[in-house]
Amino acid sequence: xxxxxxxxxxxxxxxxxxxxxxxxxxxxxxxxxxxxxxxxxxxxxxxxxxxxxxxxxxxxxxxxxxxxxxxxxxxxxxxxxxxxxxxxxxxxxxxxxxxxxxxxxxxxxxxxxxxxxxxxxxxxxxxxxxxxxxxxxxxxxxxxxxxxxxxxxxxxxxxxxxxxxxxxxxxxxxxxxxxxxxxxxxxxxxxxxxxxxxxxxxxxxxxxxxxxxxxxxxxxxxxxxxxxxxxxxxxxxxxxxxxxxxxxxxxxxxxxxxxxxxxxxxxxxxxxxxxxxxxxxxxxxxxxxxxxxxxxxxxxxxxxxxxxxxxxxxxxxxxxxxxxxxxxxxxxxxxxxxxxxxxxxxxxxxxxxxxxxxxxxxxxxxxxxxxxxxxxxxxxxxxxxxxxxxxxxxxxxxxxxxxxxxxxxxxxxxxxxxxxxxxxxxxxxxxxxxxxxxxxxxxxxxxxxxxxxxxxxxxxxxxx
Numbered sequence: 001x002x003x004x005x006x007x008x009x010x011x012x013x014x015x016x017x018x019x020x021x022x023x024x025x026x027x028x029x030x031x032x033x034x035x036x037x038x039x040x041x042x043x044x045x046x047x048x049x050x051x052x053x054x055x056x057x058x059x060x061x062x063x064x065x066x067x068x069x070x071x072x073x074x075x076x077x078x079x080x081x082x083x084x085x086x087x088x089x090x091x092x093x094x095x096x097x098x099x100x101x102x103x104x105x106x107x108x109x110x111x112x113x114x115x116x117x118x119x120x121x122x123x124x125x126x127x128x129x130x131x132x133x134x135x136x137x138x139x140x141x142x143x144x145x146x147x148x149x150x151x152x153x154x155x156x157x158x159x160x161x162x163x164x165x166x167x168x169x170x171x172x173x174x175x176x177x178x179x180x181x182x183x184x185x186x187x188x189x190x191x192x193x194x195x196x197x198x199x200x201x202x203x204x205x206x207x208x209x210x211x212x213x214x215x216x217x218x219x220x221x222x223x224x225x226x227x228x229x230x231x232x233x234x235x236x237x238x239x240x241x242x243x244x245x246x247x248x249x250x251x252x253x254x255x256x257x258x259x260x261x262x263x264x265x266x267x268x269x270x271x272x273x274x275x276x277x278x279x280x281x282x283x284x285x286x287x288x289x290x291x292x293x294x295x296x297x298x299x300x301x302x303x304x305x306x307x308x309x310x311x312x313x314x315x316x317x318x319x320x321x322x323x324x325x326x327x328x329x330x331x332x333x334x335x336x337x338x339x340x341x342x343x344x345x346x347x348x349x350x351x352x353x354x355x356x357x358x359x360x361x362x363x364x365x366x367x368x369x370x371x372x373x374x375x376x377x378x379x380x381x382x383x384x385x386x387x388x389x390x391x392x393x394x395x396x397x398x399x400x401x402x403x404x405x406x407x408x409x410x411x412x413x414x415x416x417x418x419x420x421x422x423x424x425x426x427x428x429x430x431x432x433x434x435x436x437x438x439x440x441x442x443x444x445x446x447x448x449x450x451x452x453x454x455x456x457x458x459x460x461x462x463x464x
Contacts, residue, residue, distance in 0.1 A: 001026045002166050004085040006076060007033045007065075008093065009122050010230035011057045012190040013163070015156040017120030022089040023160055025117075030083055030166040031061045034076065035069040035175070038097070043362040045331040048177040049188060053229045056189025058174055061163075066171035073104040080114045083169055091230070092118035094127045094270055095369060096277035122227075123267050124153040124234045127274035137275040141385035144271070145264045156236045186225055186332070186365060193226035197237060201244050209258040215323075215334035216408035221259075222332065224366035227266070234263055269374040272384045280369055281354055283382035288389065291459040293352040306349050309442050310341070311359055313412075316441035318425055319399035320344050322412035329412070331365035336402050342379040343393035347452040348443055353380040381456075389456045392449045399425040413438065 003022040058065040106116035138144035200221040313324035323337030345356040353376040361367040377383025406424035415438035427433025
């Protein structure tokens with residue numbers, strides 16, 4: 001009997017428990033991907049990246065991958081009946097939308113006697129498994145990380161020795177990626193993920209603990225994109241990190257430990273969303289529920305000139321603009337810039353964090369609702385283990401600390417490329433700062449910081 005393997009956030013063959021479970025249940029496996037319309041209503045770059053990953057998976061499955069578009073609750077049961085599948089295997093979903101969708105699909109499958117079989121998780125430790133001594137969810141990262149490390153995770157699931165793919169099932173033509181301009185430098189697929197990962201281990205893990213906040217050096221792994229599409233499992237990465245030091249003694253244990261901590265942040269935010277699904281688009285903590293914000297969903301971009309300047313990377317603050325332009329050009333942004341640009345949106349422009357989070361999700365190739373939206377809440381002071389609201393990132397201080405020679409800004413803001421060294425961070429102080437069309441500052445940071453803190457102190461006394 002054919003087993004149906006429904007791919008979602010796990011577009012690979014190696015270290016894939018659901019694939020191994022499908023192989024154990026029958027002689028051949030039909031791989032399928034459903035283009036679910038609500039999940040592809042994103043920016044062109046993200047859609048192109050998904051389709052590029054599907055093309056790589058299609059090749060890995062020897063052309064057996066079946067692609068269909070529509071409601072999975074209709075397509076999956078119909079396809080299972082069409083091929084006589086007794087089981088539909090999936091990687092267990094953890095997002096609010098994914099969990100609701102899977103319950104609907106499982107119910108429809110049950111009507112025809114087909115079993116819905118979730119196995120594994122996109123995370124090293126499944127969300128909901130790491131709990132406090134009282135059996136509750138962690139709200140602060142540091143104790144979660146300690147408990148997460150103590151809990152541990154299984155070894156990689158291994159590679160399938162031989163897969164009998166079911167061929168000959170009709171599907172739609174593989175969607176073309178379309179405009180791949182934003183995919184420059186981000187090859188898709190499982191092999192590309194493995195190549196990128198091992199290049200990072202060999203070339204850039206050494207020094208990661210001290211250099212990870214330097215966007216000018218461009219030495220971070222950028223593996224978040226491959227993790228987003230499940231082209232590699234974090235369990236594989238953790239296993240590689242555990243053995244890497246012995247073979248490469250130049251990489252300190254602190255470098256590897258720091259990288260594991262960054263992986264843990266991804267797991268922590270997924271855990272928070274698992275326990276509090278409403279926190280995807282609402283403040284996790286209500287202490288600032290009466291905070292007043294400017295703008296809002298009712299304001300079209302043309303009516304919100306400040307927010308539009310932020311989106312376009314024309315705020316007049318070079319480090320902020322460099323980050324926003326990198327986002328538009330590459331579909332990726334260094335984590336230090338994600339924090340800085342989010343802080344500017346929330347605390348210099350006084351906008352509500354979901355508006356900025358939506359912009360990021362539209363453009364980020366690694367856009368993950370748990371990591372992205374809870375990262376925004378970290379900045380806004382409303383989430384789990386949040387930064388205090390009164391911590392307002394100073395664009396100039398951040399620039400001189402993390403881009404000391406101005407190389408990152410010059411890379412993304414060509415209007416300032418003629419300014420030498422750190423002068424690029426404060427063009428208003430240089431006689432040629434505005435000679436090539438760079439815009440003046442749209443706000444005064446010191447004034448907006450005082451305004452933001454004033455709103456904070458007033459909000460602490462009431463509820464919205």
